[in-house]
Amino acid sequence: MHLIQLPDFLQLTIFICFCAIIAIQLFYYLFFFNRLAQYRAPEKTESQEYPVSVIICARDEAENIARNLPGILVQQYRTTHEVIVVNDNSTDETKFLLDEFRKSFKNINPVALTQEAKMIPGKKFPLSMGIKSSKYEVVLLTDADCVPASENWIQKMQDAYHDDVQIVLGYGAYHKKPGLLNKLIRFETFHSALQYFSFALSGMPYMGVGRNLSYKKELFYNNKGFSAINHIPGGDDDLFINKVATKDNTAIAIDPEAHTLSEPKLSFGEWQKQKYRHYTTSKYYKPKHKFLLGLYSFSQILVYPLFVAALLFYNWWLALAVLLLRMIVQGAVWRNTMKKLNEADLWPYFILLDIWMLFYYLLFTPALFKKPAKNWN
Template sequence: MHLIEIPGFLQIIIFSCFCAVIAIQLFYYLFFFNRLAQYKPPLKSASQEYPVSVIVCARDEAENIVKNLPGILVQQYRTTHEVIVVNDNSTDETKFLLDEFRKSFKNLNPVALIQEAKMIPGKKFPLSMGIKAAKYEVVLLTDADCVPASENWIQKMQEAYYDDKQIVLGYGAYHKRPGLLNKLIRFETFHSALQYLSYALAGKPYMGVGRNLSYKKALFFNNKGFSAINHIPGGDDDLFINMVATKDNTAIMIEPEAHTLSEPKTTFSDWQRQKTRHYTTARYYKPLHKFLLGLYSFSQVLVYPLFVAAILFYTWWIGLAVYCIRLLVQAYVWNKTMKRLNEADLFPYFLFFDIWMFFYYVLFTPALFKRPAKNWS
């Protein structure tokens, strides 16, 4: 039964396209994303604690330092560790706050920068100085506006190092606040993590987030740091990982105690600017990563237009049945992974978020073609 009659060959074309898009979506969910849903940390034959250098870059972040730095300084980690705060030419009270914290926390190591790196936009230069100043081989990165979700953050993140692992990808979540915007921001963060964590488990790591990321100093210096991407304002996290991560050297850590928490944007326009800035670096990913991410995004955009077309122009119940297969697989994966990433409260809005992704990609895809802004981020 067709709700709207059109020539038979057009019906077949529409339904075939719809089935092809659903097949692509099922491939991503079953081959990639289900890996995160079923993930079990590898069993380690021996437990080892590594000395760790935590690095935070701050420019005019006095308010965030007061609020978040104590959560880093009071970590329960028995092995030697230090906290490096790179004060990048701040003009606020950052220096004086760090001096006061230093009196109580001897493992705090402020690094003051008093000159701008004119030819290196973004925060790659201060981060490089922080890594250079680090005493220990394992560096753990976060931002000044982030706070560890627990006092075991350092412990949990370093636990992921085993065998020849040189990179640990963590989850940088956002605080749960009332309102629709908060849910949209947190869902987008979850959805991004679903991709980069699943790809890493599939042996195709392509990015990390600077809010919660760890790697070895040797990896950084053996690849000449950020020299290949110094001309790009962003990319100190995702582009660097895109360059150096392999299927053998990358691990993930998703336990809730290993998360970091940030304050989300409070207006849609601020969030849009933030996401637009982040997406401008995606054009520099490796070709395979761009293809995989692009194909997934393209198929996600086409799902609902083709679903509506299949309902209207083909046999409606067959179109609905094909859609429901995809929806059930997606719901299963999202439910499992949201629980793992401590975002389970988002699942009741599952169908809304699925439809929202159509508008999300339409809204932010143009950012891929914009020139990166030259501001510190």
């Protein structure tokens, strides 16, 4: 029985549209996201440790370097490794801090840039200089405002390399703090990771995050570095991976000890600026990735408006039953993946966070049509 009278064909059309949107959502959860929920890291028959070059780009990040660099320098990694900090035209105390660190840690290698790269906006030039200066084939990237979640970060990230793997995608989490904004930031980070990890496991890797990303120098040079995207301010992580990643050369590392942790933004406005900057690069993804991600976002936006319409104009208990089916599947997938990514405290709020996604997409969709900002830090 429906609550509001409409012509029969309109009632049925509304319900069919609602069922179609739920079917699309179930497809994503069962075909893509469930892969991450059920993921078990492959057992390695033989262990090999690679020399690793950790690369950090910093511009006026003295405070973050003082706070976070020690966590990288004290990593428990038996094999040779170095920590390269690219000081990109900093005007603060960064140089003096790095000089002090060098007195105690012999594996730190500062690279000082004193001139801006013309016609190459963003972070790509300093990162390219860091890769060029690195001694080892495996490079592990993070940011100055990130700290490894454990002393085994390097070990856990490099352990994902095997066979033909040239890229390892890691998880860049945020510190857990009280308040609604912290939960929203951490949930958005989880939700993004749910997508890029799941797509990678499905043989369609499309992005990584520069807070925790590793690849081999051979891959970087064989693809002429960032030359194809030098005109775009962002994209040193997601666009580069979108270009070079394949189903055979990409692996993921989701062990909690392989995570990095960053300080979340303290105001909604600052977080909005950060997300706008990130979303302006997604328009340059490969067409198949834009289609799949766009279809998922579109279906997510329509779930609750169509649910309300079906509730009012068709049959309330049928509409509720269809939504409940999605929520059961979604809840199970989110519970398992949140546990794997150490975000389990968010799960009790999953219904509210799911409703929030409608407003999130409406809020950040305009970023797709904005011109990227030129600054990278």
